[in-house]
Amino acid sequence: MTYQKALECLSDPTRRSVFEKLRSGPKSVGVLAKGLPVSRPAVSQHLKALKEAGLVTDRADGTRRIYYIDPHGLGEMRRWLDGFWDEALAAFKDQAELVNQAHRKK
Amino acid sequence: MTYQKALECLSDPTRRSVFEKLRSGPKSVGVLAKGLPVSRPAVSQHLKALKEAGLVTDRADGTRRIYYIDPHGLGEMRRWLDGFWDEALAAFKDQAELVNQAHRKK
Protein backbone atom coordinates (compact mmCIF):
# COMPACT_ATOMS: atom_id res chain seq x y z
CA MET A 1 0.00 0.00 0.00
CA THR A 2 3.04 2.20 0.32
CA TYR A 3 4.72 1.32 -2.92
CA GLN A 4 3.78 4.88 -3.83
CA LYS A 5 6.18 6.32 -1.28
CA ALA A 6 8.93 4.03 -2.50
CA LEU A 7 8.38 5.10 -6.09
CA GLU A 8 8.39 8.78 -5.21
CA CYS A 9 11.53 8.30 -3.17
CA LEU A 10 13.46 6.50 -5.86
CA SER A 11 12.48 8.98 -8.55
CA ASP A 12 15.11 11.44 -7.35
CA PRO A 13 18.56 10.77 -8.87
CA THR A 14 20.50 11.77 -5.77
CA ARG A 15 18.32 9.65 -3.54
CA ARG A 16 18.75 6.77 -5.94
CA SER A 17 22.52 7.21 -5.71
CA VAL A 18 22.39 7.05 -1.93
CA PHE A 19 20.22 3.98 -2.09
CA GLU A 20 22.41 2.22 -4.60
CA LYS A 21 25.49 2.96 -2.54
CA LEU A 22 23.89 0.91 0.21
CA ARG A 23 23.63 -2.00 -2.14
CA SER A 24 27.20 -3.03 -1.34
CA GLY A 25 26.51 -2.96 2.37
CA PRO A 26 25.76 -0.71 5.38
CA LYS A 27 27.39 2.71 5.42
CA SER A 28 27.55 5.75 7.68
CA VAL A 29 26.12 9.11 6.64
CA GLY A 30 29.56 10.59 6.14
CA VAL A 31 30.68 7.77 3.89
CA LEU A 32 27.49 8.04 1.88
CA ALA A 33 27.90 11.79 1.45
CA LYS A 34 31.53 11.45 0.34
CA GLY A 35 31.64 11.21 -3.42
CA LEU A 36 28.21 12.68 -3.92
CA PRO A 37 27.90 16.16 -5.46
CA VAL A 38 25.70 17.42 -2.62
CA SER A 39 26.25 18.44 0.98
CA ARG A 40 25.99 16.13 3.96
CA PRO A 41 22.75 17.68 5.26
CA ALA A 42 21.19 16.98 1.90
CA VAL A 43 22.11 13.34 2.30
CA SER A 44 20.60 13.35 5.78
CA GLN A 45 17.34 14.63 4.37
CA HIS A 46 17.34 12.00 1.67
CA LEU A 47 17.97 9.29 4.22
CA LYS A 48 15.03 10.51 6.23
CA ALA A 49 12.81 10.22 3.18
CA LEU A 50 14.15 6.77 2.35
CA LYS A 51 13.50 5.65 5.89
CA GLU A 52 9.92 6.88 5.87
CA ALA A 53 9.38 4.98 2.66
CA GLY A 54 10.58 1.78 4.32
CA LEU A 55 13.55 1.54 2.00
CA VAL A 56 16.30 1.84 4.60
CA THR A 57 16.80 1.44 8.33
CA ASP A 58 19.49 2.73 10.59
CA ARG A 59 21.39 1.70 13.67
CA ALA A 60 23.47 3.74 16.08
CA ASP A 61 27.20 3.18 16.32
CA GLY A 62 28.67 5.65 18.76
CA THR A 63 28.27 9.08 17.28
CA ARG A 64 27.76 7.52 13.86
CA ARG A 65 24.57 6.26 12.29
CA ILE A 66 24.84 3.26 10.06
CA TYR A 67 22.23 2.96 7.32
CA TYR A 68 21.35 -0.18 5.45
CA ILE A 69 18.72 -1.35 3.03
CA ASP A 70 15.36 -2.46 4.42
CA PRO A 71 13.75 -5.12 2.23
CA HIS A 72 10.32 -4.01 3.38
CA GLY A 73 9.83 -1.12 0.95
CA LEU A 74 11.53 -3.01 -1.82
CA GLY A 75 9.14 -5.90 -1.28
CA GLU A 76 6.07 -3.72 -1.63
CA MET A 77 7.30 -2.36 -4.91
CA ARG A 78 8.07 -5.83 -6.14
CA ARG A 79 4.62 -7.14 -5.35
CA TRP A 80 2.96 -4.22 -7.07
CA LEU A 81 5.19 -4.57 -10.11
CA ASP A 82 4.72 -8.32 -10.39
CA GLY A 83 0.96 -7.99 -10.31
CA PHE A 84 1.18 -5.47 -13.10
CA TRP A 85 3.60 -7.51 -15.07
CA ASP A 86 1.43 -10.57 -15.60
CA GLU A 87 -1.66 -8.63 -16.48
CA ALA A 88 0.15 -6.19 -18.74
CA LEU A 89 2.03 -8.85 -20.62
CA ALA A 90 -1.16 -10.73 -21.43
CA ALA A 91 -2.92 -7.56 -22.54
CA PHE A 92 0.03 -6.62 -24.69
CA LYS A 93 -0.01 -9.95 -26.50
CA ASP A 94 -3.69 -9.60 -27.25
CA GLN A 95 -2.94 -6.17 -28.60
CA ALA A 96 -0.13 -7.40 -30.82
CA GLU A 97 -2.44 -10.02 -32.26
CA LEU A 98 -5.12 -7.47 -33.02
CA VAL A 99 -2.61 -5.32 -34.88
CA ASN A 100 -1.40 -8.36 -36.77
CA GLN A 101 -4.92 -9.29 -37.81
CA ALA A 102 -5.59 -5.78 -39.03
CA HIS A 103 -2.36 -5.89 -40.98
CA ARG A 104 -3.27 -9.13 -42.62
CA LYS A 105 -6.65 -7.85 -43.71
CA LYS A 106 -4.92 -5.37 -46.01
CA MET B 1 19.28 1.31 -18.49
CA THR B 2 16.15 3.41 -18.52
CA TYR B 3 14.57 2.17 -15.35
CA GLN B 4 15.35 5.67 -14.11
CA LYS B 5 12.86 7.20 -16.52
CA ALA B 6 10.24 4.67 -15.54
CA LEU B 7 10.72 5.44 -11.85
CA GLU B 8 10.54 9.18 -12.42
CA CYS B 9 7.42 8.73 -14.48
CA LEU B 10 5.58 6.58 -11.97
CA SER B 11 6.42 8.88 -9.09
CA ASP B 12 3.65 11.27 -10.06
CA PRO B 13 0.26 10.28 -8.60
CA THR B 14 -1.75 11.43 -11.59
CA ARG B 15 0.54 9.66 -13.99
CA ARG B 16 0.29 6.55 -11.88
CA SER B 17 -3.49 6.78 -12.05
CA VAL B 18 -3.39 6.98 -15.82
CA PHE B 19 -1.04 4.04 -15.97
CA GLU B 20 -3.10 1.94 -13.62
CA LYS B 21 -6.24 2.65 -15.59
CA LEU B 22 -4.54 0.98 -18.51
CA ARG B 23 -4.10 -2.13 -16.43
CA SER B 24 -7.59 -3.30 -17.31
CA GLY B 25 -6.95 -2.85 -21.02
CA PRO B 26 -6.35 -0.29 -23.80
CA LYS B 27 -8.19 3.02 -23.54
CA SER B 28 -8.53 6.24 -25.50
CA VAL B 29 -7.31 9.56 -24.15
CA GLY B 30 -10.80 10.79 -23.50
CA VAL B 31 -11.75 7.71 -21.53
CA LEU B 32 -8.58 7.99 -19.50
CA ALA B 33 -9.21 11.65 -18.73
CA LYS B 34 -12.78 10.97 -17.65
CA GLY B 35 -12.88 10.44 -13.92
CA LEU B 36 -9.51 12.04 -13.30
CA PRO B 37 -9.41 15.39 -11.47
CA VAL B 38 -7.31 17.02 -14.21
CA SER B 39 -7.97 18.33 -17.70
CA ARG B 40 -7.59 16.30 -20.85
CA PRO B 41 -4.47 18.15 -22.03
CA ALA B 42 -2.83 17.25 -18.74
CA VAL B 43 -3.54 13.61 -19.46
CA SER B 44 -2.06 14.01 -22.92
CA GLN B 45 1.14 15.37 -21.42
CA HIS B 46 1.32 12.52 -18.96
CA LEU B 47 0.84 10.01 -21.74
CA LYS B 48 3.70 11.59 -23.64
CA ALA B 49 5.96 11.16 -20.62
CA LEU B 50 4.83 7.57 -20.09
CA LYS B 51 5.51 6.81 -23.73
CA GLU B 52 9.03 8.25 -23.59
CA ALA B 53 9.70 6.09 -20.56
CA GLY B 54 8.68 3.00 -22.51
CA LEU B 55 5.73 2.37 -20.24
CA VAL B 56 2.94 2.76 -22.80
CA THR B 57 2.46 2.65 -26.55
CA ASP B 58 -0.32 3.99 -28.70
CA ARG B 59 -2.17 3.10 -31.82
CA ALA B 60 -4.39 5.23 -34.04
CA ASP B 61 -8.10 4.49 -34.30
CA GLY B 62 -9.73 7.09 -36.53
CA THR B 63 -9.52 10.38 -34.73
CA ARG B 64 -8.87 8.57 -31.49
CA ARG B 65 -5.62 7.33 -30.05
CA ILE B 66 -5.70 4.12 -28.09
CA TYR B 67 -3.05 3.75 -25.42
CA TYR B 68 -1.96 0.51 -23.84
CA ILE B 69 0.75 -0.72 -21.54
CA ASP B 70 4.14 -1.48 -23.03
CA PRO B 71 5.91 -4.25 -21.09
CA HIS B 72 9.26 -2.83 -22.13
CA GLY B 73 9.61 -0.17 -19.45
CA LEU B 74 8.01 -2.41 -16.86
CA GLY B 75 10.54 -5.10 -17.64
CA GLU B 76 13.50 -2.79 -17.10
CA MET B 77 12.20 -1.81 -13.70
CA ARG B 78 11.62 -5.42 -12.79
CA ARG B 79 15.12 -6.46 -13.71
CA TRP B 80 16.64 -3.65 -11.70
CA LEU B 81 14.43 -4.37 -8.74
CA ASP B 82 15.10 -8.10 -8.78
CA GLY B 83 18.84 -7.58 -8.79
CA PHE B 84 18.49 -5.35 -5.79
CA TRP B 85 16.17 -7.68 -4.02
CA ASP B 86 18.47 -10.67 -3.74
CA GLU B 87 21.45 -8.65 -2.67
CA ALA B 88 19.51 -6.53 -0.20
CA LEU B 89 17.77 -9.45 1.41
CA ALA B 90 21.05 -11.26 2.08
CA ALA B 91 22.65 -8.11 3.46
CA PHE B 92 19.65 -7.48 5.68
CA LYS B 93 19.83 -10.96 7.19
CA ASP B 94 23.51 -10.50 8.00
CA GLN B 95 22.59 -7.25 9.62
CA ALA B 96 19.83 -8.78 11.71
CA GLU B 97 22.21 -11.43 12.96
CA LEU B 98 24.79 -8.86 13.95
CA VAL B 99 22.19 -7.01 15.96
CA ASN B 100 21.07 -10.25 17.57
CA GLN B 101 24.59 -11.14 18.59
CA ALA B 102 25.10 -7.74 20.12
CA HIS B 103 21.85 -8.17 22.01
CA ARG B 104 22.84 -11.54 23.35
CA LYS B 105 26.14 -10.23 24.67
CA LYS B 106 24.25 -8.10 27.12
Place this chain on the structure above:
DNA sequence: ACAGTTGGTAAGTGTTGACTTACCGTAAGG
Protein backbone atom coordinates in the same frame (compact mmCIF):
# COMPACT_ATOMS: atom_id res chain seq x y z
C1' DA C 1 -17.16 21.04 -48.20
C1' DC C 2 -18.56 21.64 -43.34
C1' DA C 3 -19.46 20.70 -38.70
C1' DG C 4 -18.29 18.02 -34.83
C1' DT C 5 -15.28 15.15 -32.24
C1' DT C 6 -10.81 13.95 -30.65
C1' DG C 7 -6.31 14.86 -29.13
C1' DG C 8 -1.64 16.96 -29.36
C1' DT C 9 1.02 21.46 -28.53
C1' DA C 10 2.15 26.37 -26.82
C1' DA C 11 2.54 29.59 -23.36
C1' DG C 12 2.01 31.08 -18.74
C1' DT C 13 1.50 30.29 -13.65
C1' DG C 14 1.94 28.39 -8.89
C1' DT C 15 3.63 25.01 -5.98
C1' DT C 16 6.57 21.53 -4.62
C1' DG C 17 10.91 19.96 -3.27
C1' DA C 18 16.02 19.58 -3.56
C1' DC C 19 19.64 22.20 -2.12
C1' DT C 20 22.35 25.52 0.62
C1' DT C 21 24.27 27.62 5.13
C1' DA C 22 23.86 28.04 9.98
C1' DC C 23 22.97 25.99 14.20
C1' DC C 24 22.41 22.55 17.90
C1' DG C 25 22.60 17.99 20.30
C1' DT C 26 25.33 13.94 21.42
C1' DA C 27 28.97 10.58 21.92
C1' DA C 28 34.07 9.56 22.40
C1' DG C 29 38.99 10.87 23.88
C1' DG C 30 42.59 13.83 25.73
Place this chain on the structure above:
DNA sequence: CCTTACGGTAAGTCAACACTTACCAACTGT
Protein backbone atom coordinates in the same frame (compact mmCIF):
# COMPACT_ATOMS: atom_id res chain seq x y z
C1' DC D 1 35.47 19.10 31.42
C1' DC D 2 36.71 20.68 26.89
C1' DT D 3 37.36 19.61 22.32
C1' DT D 4 36.53 17.20 18.20
C1' DA D 5 33.79 14.30 15.07
C1' DC D 6 29.42 13.13 13.44
C1' DG D 7 24.57 13.98 12.10
C1' DG D 8 19.98 15.70 12.43
C1' DT D 9 17.06 20.07 11.98
C1' DA D 10 15.68 25.06 10.64
C1' DA D 11 15.11 28.56 7.43
C1' DG D 12 15.53 30.43 3.04
C1' DT D 13 16.27 30.17 -2.13
C1' DC D 14 15.77 28.59 -6.78
C1' DA D 15 14.44 25.60 -10.51
C1' DA D 16 11.55 21.96 -12.15
C1' DC D 17 7.19 20.50 -13.27
C1' DA D 18 2.21 19.62 -13.06
C1' DC D 19 -1.54 22.15 -14.31
C1' DT D 20 -4.43 25.58 -16.76
C1' DT D 21 -6.50 27.94 -21.07
C1' DA D 22 -6.14 28.79 -25.87
C1' DC D 23 -5.20 27.17 -30.18
C1' DC D 24 -4.50 24.09 -34.08
C1' DA D 25 -4.42 19.65 -36.87
C1' DA D 26 -6.67 15.43 -38.37
C1' DC D 27 -10.25 12.26 -39.22
C1' DT D 28 -15.61 11.18 -39.70
C1' DG D 29 -20.22 11.55 -41.13
C1' DT D 30 -23.87 14.21 -43.25
